[in-house]
């Protein structure tokens with residue numbers, strides 16, 4: 613169980629990451645704000661999800677946390693120390709990644725044991741016997757039979773490969789795990805096993821885990837807190853059950869409506885109110901969601917809403933209170949004309 617009163621394991625303050633973009637040969641260079649003024653505290657031992665569609669900035673945020681992408685402005689603190697002040701080796705002992713595709717993240721020419729041991733060989737002066745002992749311990753922890761130690765990644769299933777990747781991430785005993793869509797390349801039948809493994813390991817080792825996903829249905833029972841991102845910004849943040857039962861931001865409502873119920877006889881609703889995604893290099897003024905939002909007003913088209921407390925969650929929407937009251941009175945989500 614995490615302690616939300618202690619110093620956070622991870623503190624993001626107004627983090628911004630932008631890239632120069634040029635839309636045409638003769639046009640002036642613009643900026644793509646992949647991550648835009650994101651502030652977030654994550655407690656030690658907390659398992660939090662960051663969700664949103666492709667291009668919302670969640671994977672850029674993962675790269676930033678791993679030290680693979682510098683921030684344009686803002687600060688990130690890991691266990692009270694600025695990320696920029698960590699050496700690469702120190703950072704490897706604080707944060708480790710688990711990526712989407714275990715096959716491309718493992719070295720196909722090295723055995724399972726060598727893949728798992730790689731971070732130790734690079735950074736610790738341990739004897740071969742000590743390294744082998746640590747590898748065996750960690751293989752047991754991720755339920756990977758020791759007989760696989762001399763196998764190669766190509767001889768394993770997708771789920772087994774992801775267990776190797778998890779073991780490699782844990783071998784340095786990091787404090788924080790950044791899981792970037794760790795199950796989306798796996799068969800549905802294996803996904804649940806890997807998700808359960810990640811959740812159990814996080815609890816057992818008191819790891820702080822950042823779980824990045826485009827799929828809201830995956831995170832519902834996995835994490836206690838969810839941050840929903842849209843075009844680089846956090847638009848809703850709160851307890852996962854609160855977000856699922858009472859989504860306040862219209863974009864979160866859209867994501868939840870897009871989850872199909874597990875019923876083969878279910879037919880897709882004939883109309884959606886999604887007006888399509890905007891160009892991230894040229895986001896609309898005001899609230900970036902306004903072209904897709906059925907509740908948009910003139911204020912929404914000119915003023916960017918801040919992330920503010922809204923009931924038991926935090927929401928970036930000018931109209932959250934009216935939408936909440938209207939839904940509580942039995943109103944249905946309107947359709948775009």
Ligand code: SF4
Pocket residue numbers: 861862863899900901902905906907908909912917928929930931932
């Ligand atoms: Fe919709 Fe306006 Fe809220 Fe943006 S601020 S989500 S446009 S109601």
